[in-house]
Amino acid sequence: MQSSSPALPADSLARVAGPEISVVVPSHDRRLRLRWLLNALEEQTLERERWELIVATTNSELAAIVREHPVGARHITPHASGPAAQRNAGWRAAQAPLILFTDDDCRPEPDWVARMLEAAQAHEGAIVQGATRPDPYEWSVASSPHSRTIEVKPPGKYAQTCNILYPRAVLERLDGFDESFPGPAGEDLDLAERAKEIGVGYEGEPGALVFHAVEAYALPHALRLARKWDAIPYLVRRHPHLRRAQGYPLGIFWRATHLRWLLAATGVLLSLWRRPALLLAVPYVAIRMTRRGSDRRALLAGLLELPGQAVVDGAEVATLARGSAKHRTLLL
Secondary structure, three states: OOOOOOOOOOOHHHHHHHOOOOEEEEEEOHHHHHHHHHHHHOOOOOOOHHHEEEEOOOOHHHHHHHHHHOOOOOEEEEEEEEOOHHHHHHHHHHHOOOOEEEEEEEEEEOOOHHHHHHHHHHHOOOOEEEEEEEHHHHHHHHHHHHOEEEOOOOOOOOOOOOOHHHHHHHHHOOOOOOOOOOOOOHHHHHHHHHHHHHHOOEEEEEEEEEHHHHHEOOOOHHHHHHHHHHHHHHHHHHHOOHHHHHOOOHHHOOHHHHHHHHHHHHHHHOOOHHHHHHHHHHHHHHHHHHOOOOOOHHHHHHHHHHHHHHHHHHHHHHHHHHHHHHHHOOOO
16 A cells, blocks of 8 residues: 655755665674675675665774675764664765665575665655564574574564665654664664654565574573663653554553563462462463473473573563653553
8 A cells, every 4th residue: 555655855856866775784793794794785686876885883893894895885984873873874874765774683685675676666655664584594593592583574563674664755854763762772663653653654575585683692691681671661652552553461561471470470479378379370381381382392491491581581571660660651
């Protein structure tokens, strides 16, 4: 469905004579993965003169990698190292009327830029999200007790910037990503929600695929990673309709596992006085034990990983509770 969106400003029409689409990548501290991304972009099927590549980073070593790589990317130094500041610096330096974002832990398919350009032309003025899947070359890493990747069937409900396109006119009207956002998570969905509020369409292109890294973490690192969710309550305070639109359990729990974890923690505490209260822990134990499947080996793995999963889930709930107090809105 084609959606109405803000018209392109007159000065942006002149840019069509240059590149038709600009790929913007924020990069922080992933040297090897950045090289893999640049290699994948070097293999794009779209004629090179029709698109440009901009990498924004404050890291001098990464900047050298960008300048030396034969893909022909431009390096931009943003004023800050946060993802919002990096993306803003990238798209503002771009020449094309269409801005395609990805991250330095992704690896696009060869026809990615071409497919996203076609999708943007078919849905003029709209945001277009492509598909994201775990990298099949790294899938074995997912066997780790604490691993992270991203999978998106577009248009997804989080508008992740690992594979998404914005018309430059929309970014200019909204002044891009909010650099005052209090955390390294949620600023991408905030931008999409602000765009929807002014009538910008949101479309999906499942044929435009990037593979996302699968990364394993030791328990201490997984606990540190949980801290990034501190800003999610702020996001929900800014966009209250997300409680309903995202289907938050009871309207106050960000994830179903958090509701079950809180019930389990309550049951464990109450069992000090009444042993049957331990039954409150059954829903949480069940979902965590079956996270890898229901056969005997998978259930054994789930049982062995249960204590660590409980610690991480507890850390996430604590982070959200802290964020709820800070931003004066309840989300656990």
